[in-house]
Amino acid sequence: MSIETQEFMRYILLGFECITAFIGFLYYPKLTDSYWKWFSVYLIFIFFQELFWIVIFPLNFSNELLITWSTHYYNYVGLPIQYLFFYWLYAYKSLRNKTLFYAFFILYLPIVTILHQYLSAHVQRFTVNILVGSTLLTILAILEFARQIRHEDILKFRENKMFYINTGAFLFYVGTFPLSVIIVLKSSDEIIKEGFTFFMYYFYISNYIMYSLFSMSFIWGKKT
Amino acid sequence: MGEENLKYTTIIFFFVTFTLFIGGMIIFFYEFKKRRQVHLNELETLDELHKEELLQTQAEIQTETMRYIGREIHDNVGQKLTLSSLYLQQLVFENKAPQVAENINAINDIINESLSELRNLSKSLTDDTIEKYSLGELIAEECKKAHGLKTYDIQFYNHSDMLELSYLMKSILLRITQECIQNSIKHAHCTTINITLSNTNDQLRLHITDNGKGFEPDTVKTNGIGLQNIKKRIEILKGTFSLESSLNQGTSITLNVPLS
Numbered sequence: 001m002s003i004e005t006q007e008f009m010r011y012i013l014l015g016f017e018c019i020t021a022f023i024g025f026l027y028y029p030k031l032t033d034s035y036w037k038w039f040s041v042y043l044i045f046i047f048f049q050e051l052f053w054i055v056i057f058p059l060n061f062s063n064e065l066l067i068t069w070s071t072h073y074y075n076y077v078g079l080p081i082q083y084l085f086f087y088w089l090y091a092y093k094s095l096r097n098k099t100l101f102y103a104f105f106i107l108y109l110p111i112v113t114i115l116h117q118y119l120s121a122h123v124q125r126f127t128v129n130i131l132v133g134s135t136l137l138t139i140l141a142i143l144e145f146a147r148q149i150r151h152e153d154i155l156k157f158r159e160n161k162m163f164y165i166n167t168g169a170f171l172f173y174v175g176t177f178p179l180s181v182i183i184v185l186k187s188s189d190e191i192i193k194e195g196f197t198f199f200m201y202y203f204y205i206s207n208y209i210m211y212s213l214f215s216m217s218f219i220w221g222k223k224t
Numbered sequence: 225m226g227e228e229n230l231k232y233t234t235i236i237f238f239f240v241t242f243t244l245f246i247g248g249m250i251i252f253f254y255e256f257k258k259r260r261q262v263h264l265n266e267l268e269t270l271d272e273l274h275k276e277e278l279l280q281t282q283a284e285i286q287t288e289t290m291r292y293i294g295r296e297i298h299d300n301v302g303q304k305l306t307l308s309s310l311y312l313q314q315l316v317f318e319n320k321a322p323q324v325a326e327n328i329n330a331i332n333d334i335i336n337e338s339l340s341e342l343r344n345l346s347k348s349l350t351d352d353t354i355e356k357y358s359l360g361e362l363i364a365e366e367c368k369k370a371h372g373l374k375t376y377d378i379q380f381y382n383h384s385d386m387l388e389l390s391y392l393m394k395s396i397l398l399r400i401t402q403e404c405i406q407n408s409i410k411h412a413h414c415t416t417i418n419i420t421l422s423n424t425n426d427q428l429r430l431h432i433t434d435n436g437k438g439f440e441p442d443t444v445k446t447n448g449i450g451l452q453n454i455k456k457r458i459e460i461l462k463g464t465f466s467l468e469s470s471l472n473q474g475t476s477i478t479l480n481v482p483l484s
Contacts, residue, residue, distance in 0.1 A: 145248055149255045155263055157256060170248075175241045199238065 009204040014047075014054055016211040021047035027218040035093055036161065042085050043214060049078060075125050083108060083133035086169060090140035094162050095147060104136050134173050141170045161221030168210035176203050279460055283392050294349030297342050305342070309335045359394050360384055360421055363401050367419065370405055376415045378405070383422040393481065396457045397430060403450055404432045404477055412436020412475060426483050433476040438469045454479075 024040035031037040053070060084105060091101035115128045144166045148154060157163045176199075312332045316325055354362060360382040367380040401419065408414045414436030422429045451467070454477075458465045463481035 145252070149252055152259075154252075154256050154259050157252075167249075170245055175238065175245060202238070 006200070009201075010054060013204060013207050013211075014050055016208050017043070017047045017050055020211040020215045023215045023218050038085075039089070039161075039165075039214075039217075042081075045081070071126055075129055079126075079129045079133060080109070080112070083137060086137055086173075087140065089165070090137075090144055094144055095140070100140075104140070108132060108136055137169065138174045141166055141174055145170070158220055159222040161217040164213040164217035164221060168213035171213075172206045172210040176206055280390075280392055283395065287391070290349045291352075294346040297349070298346040302339060302342055302346065305335055305339050309339065354395050354398065355391055358386060359389055359397055360386075362394060362398050363419060363421060366398065366401060366405065370409075370417075376409070376417065378417045379419070381418070381420045383420065384428065385423055387423060387428070387483070389428075393428075393461055396461055397428075397479070397481070400454050400457055400479065401430070401432065403454060407450055408432075408434040408436055408475070412438065414474065423483065428481045428483055430479040430481075431476070432478075433474060435474045438471050438473045438475050440471055441467060441469055 021040075021044045024043040028037055028040040031040060053073075056066070087101055087104045087108070091097050091104055111132050112129055115125070115132070144162060148157065148160070148163060148166070153160055309332055312328050312335070315321060316328055316332075319325070321328065353365075357365070364380050364382065367378045371378050405417060408417050412434050414434035416435045418431075418433045420429075420431040422431075455465055458479055458481070461481045463479055466478045467475070468478075469475040
């Protein structure tokens with residue numbers, strides 16, 4: 001995958017994030033009396049976050065300081081917000097298990113913080129962040145999946161927002177977290193040379209699918 | 225971690241998670257399909273129960289309405305006509321209008337006839353024989369009435385136990401028996417009709433045969449209103465209906481109705 005192709009796919013991803021955030025924004029007034037309004041807020045936040053980094057930090061722009069800032073940002077703000085939001089949505093709201101949410105919250109933050117003390121490189125910290133965050137999310141995704149199968153609401157799965165969100169999150173966060181590590185660890189040339197091109201495509205395509213499913217959750221999903 | 229190891233770990237992890245995802249989706253949709261089938265079956269059962277209750281209620285309302293009309297005819301219209309008849313007789317008795325005495329008598333006769341017809345109508349409307357008697361007794365009574373015409377022989381064999389049947393079931397089976405007897409007399413021109421009522425633990429069987437001219441079920445139009453009515457009525461009871469007939473060999477009708 002050439003740097004141009006990767007840049008192009010990155011912009012398409014931003015387009016998907018933009019559409020999803022816009023749909024979330026449109027549905028926000030209907031969701032003000034429900035916790036789903038925070039999903040709209042989350043998607044708008046993700047879009048602006050990605051827009052910011054894509055504009056000031058293109059792939060072919062090599063600036064050590066920017067790389068450090070970007071890794072710092074994702075390590076201490078971007079990724080924790082994403083993971084903690086999903087833990088809250090899955091455990092606290094969907095599975096209605098407050099203890100599980102606090103347990104995952106307590107597990108994620110200290111593990112990441114402690115491991116960061118022993119890892120010097122930013123990239124290694126990033127890897128640990130994704131590894132711990134996604135492993136915990138995998139457990140929640142499986143629990144949510146099992147809940148949906150057992151629940152009577154399976155008959156109305158098309159109206160269940162969590163069906164779309166869980167499918168999307170499973171496909172992307174769970175299916176691609178080793179790839180996220182590769183993307184951080186390696187340059188584009190190395191990725192092509194070492195035969196990871198297919199996984200790069202999977203990384204982007206599953207991301208597109210996930211944001212499409214998030215949009216569907218607003219359109220077809222119901223509040224309750 | 226070496227480059228090769230990283231590559232293989234990624235590939236393995238990717239395929240494991242992807243297989244997990246596909247497997248999960250298959251389980252999800254299999255479970256969805258299974259639950260949907262159960263749900264549809266439940267809806268169907270509910271619908272059937274609802275229809276049954278509706279029919280039962282309809283039958284009850286019909287009976288109640290008929291009784292009410294019967295009572296009203298007897299107590300209200302009947303009383304007024306009796307009073308009218310008494311006034312007319314008073315007129316004749318007191319000889320107040322000798323010039324129209326004949327007319328008054330004629331009117332009185334009409335009123336008395338109407339009274340008699342109304343009493344009969346009232347009696348039939350308030351009749352609770354279906355409720356009071358067993359199906360066997362009701363069919364036997366029907367055969368007795370038909371046998372009174374003496375133009376053919378009608379035999380009833382009751383091999384059934386003394387079953388506590390619902391009003392709806394008794395009413396429907398009695399109407400079907402009446403329909404069959406009428407068909408045999410009117411269309412088949414038979415000389416003998418045999419009716420057999422029997423039952424097993426879970427089924428009631430009504431078998432009606434005649435020695436009439438019969439017909440070829442394949443060539444003759446068998447969807448007449450009479451047969452259609454029998455089919456519809458037997459469907460209400462969730463029973464089955466079979467008809468056998470051939471030219472000059474008579475006709476045989478068998479009804480099987482579940483008792484549960």
